[in-house]
Amino acid sequence: MSKRRSRGRDVDGVLVLDKPPGLTSSRATQQAKRLFGAKKVGHTGSLDPLATGVLPLCFGAATKFSHFLFQADKRYVVDAVLGVTTDSGDADGTVVSEASYTHVTEEQINTVLTDFRGNIQQIPSMFSAVKQNGQPLYKLAHQGKEVPREPRPVMIHENKLASFEGDRFQLHIHCSKGTYIRTLITDIGTKLGSGAHVVALRRTQAGPYDESGAITMEQLHEAREEQRIDELLLPTSSTVEGWPTIFVRGGIAYNIRHGQAVRVNNAPTEGWVKICEIVDDARTKFLGVGEILEDGRIAPRRIIS
Structure with missing residues (x-):
């Protein structure tokens, strides 16, 4: 039996939706998914139909990090x-x-x-x-x-x-x-x-998202009509905004991508860290997140492929 092909386009990032009253979180999520024409999206904690406000939606690669938004205050x-x-x-x-x-x-x-x-x-x-x-x-x-x-x-x-x-x-x-x-x-x-x-x-x-940056359904429809809807997305790395960050390059970045624990100079001694790869003198790239092991190595836990 052939595998059913998922519909939609690849979209990565986070939309901070200002959920209107009267909609379930699932319904609001599906409306946003249709407007983006996206393959994959999920919300990060239900709001009652009566409620309004901040409903972060994770698209594509960002869904790997939605767990941390579920856990957030x-x-x-x-x-x-x-x-x-x-x-x-x-x-x-x-x-x-x-x-x-x-x-x-x-x-x-x-x-x-x-x-x-x-x-x-x-x-x-x-x-x-x-x-x-x-x-x-x-x-x-x-x-x-x-x-x-x-x-x-x-x-x-x-x-x-x-x-x-x-x-x-x-x-x-x-x-x-x-x-x-x-x-x-x-x-x-x-x-x-x-x-x-x-x-x-x-x-x-x-979590890291507040109402000052929330996008209403009206703004979402307007951006779709003006063909600038993707500009409303925040980067996937914003899901772990404020975390301690380590910067890696070369062989260490390669090992992290392949799931291997690594040692990084001046890294924190416990907890979780955001991992970024140094691309050149002006650019870095978000790789994912890792956990500090008891021996001081950093074990990659969620990595963008």
Whole structure:
């Protein structure tokens, strides 16, 4: 049987998409893929349909490094309303309870927020993409089913009250991967004794990418029409922006390309590094990333062929 030929053209790099509300992350990714006419693309961490903001899309060779974006911290701005709890934790869900919120003060919110900093445990919402026996929880929820879920550890680096007026408050959140903002707001509402749910959510940063460089769908369509869409892509190396960098040439670069661990003078003694090849006095080329072994050698882990 002949192998099915993949459609589209080779495109490499990262698009920092500003996801609009109302689209799933998968749908937004597929729309971008069609606009680029690309063979291969994947997103690096789902945003709820209600949510907007930074959704990095990895094209071609950049998909090799999407793992590091999945693992990266995220930042959000979330607007929540007190007094109403929904089954999904946001305004798209069904109301399950209502309670008075008039007793809630700014001081109380700030006090409760301290309980949700550092390492905490979260029970994923039934309306999440977490899988149970291979089935996403949200599919079970849409069938009217609820199953027990194990708590998951997450890290909340920062949760800051930005505004509070009437029944509405806004938080700025810096958190680890795997944090469910809807669950966080539901838990905060429970602790306040009023309930709460998300009415607006925006991801402002994912790893090295922030909203200042995010491209809207409108800008993407416009660039496609003007035949400059590839100019919107960031280089694959941007996925590991800020990592310690080693520069190699000649035989060492050759060995790295062929998966061999190497020694490099003045390299870090532990952790991961970005590897660049010196092409000439003015140019370098991103090769990939490597991990420092116990003996000090650098083992290539993900390399661009």
